[in-house]
Amino acid sequence: MDLAPKQSKSEDLSALKSTAEQRLKNFMQDVTGRALVMMESATQGQQGISMDLVQEAFISLHKSYSDKTTEEWYPLFYTILNNKLQDWRRKEVRRAQPLSFFRKVSLDDDDIELNDVIDESTPDPSSFLDQAVTAEEIQEAIAKLPVRQQQAFMLRAWEGFDTQTTAQIMNCTEGSVKTHYHRAIQGLRTYLAHLNPYLGGSSE
Incomplete structure (x- = not known):
């Protein structure tokens, strides 16, 4: 018992x-x-x-x-x-x-998808930046991006979500995620180029 x-x-x-x-x-x-x-x-x-x-x-x-x-x-x-x-x-x-x-509100001006955007691998947020660039400077640069680009970059690069999961979180297509993410990386390279001469926006 x-x-x-x-x-x-x-x-x-x-x-x-x-x-x-x-x-x-x-x-x-x-x-x-x-x-x-x-x-x-x-x-x-x-x-x-x-x-x-x-x-x-x-x-x-x-x-x-x-x-x-x-x-x-x-x-x-x-x-x-x-x-x-x-x-x-x-x-x-x-x-x-x-x-x-009384009308549909559009929150973003960069929702047009780019054709043939490569689904870039998820980098460490600072992997493409010189070590001299501080976290604060990266954060300031991110804040200059449109909100959807911020989200795509931070969800992919900081949280490590794949494109499909990021699309589900952001309630958009995978193509939109690729576009936002691609533009975010280009924008960050442009904003931070003055801090690192080896950076710069690459051409599309």
């Missing part, structure tokens, strides 16, 4: 909840810094808004996907964060242009 005490269902649920919360805490510690950098670039340095967007994404992730694995959380979190960012951007456009409420 098994004389070991049986755990109650409430104890089991409590243990599962504790485990999920600990996983979320570890996950937040891993991605918060990078997510904030991404949002601060996208919101032109509005730290309060950036923190709100990231926190709301974590809350939504925990509320809807606490049963998913940690690996599944990464693309889910950035998908949620992207959606919240796009909602915020639409509200900002409508606030600045009240009549835009």
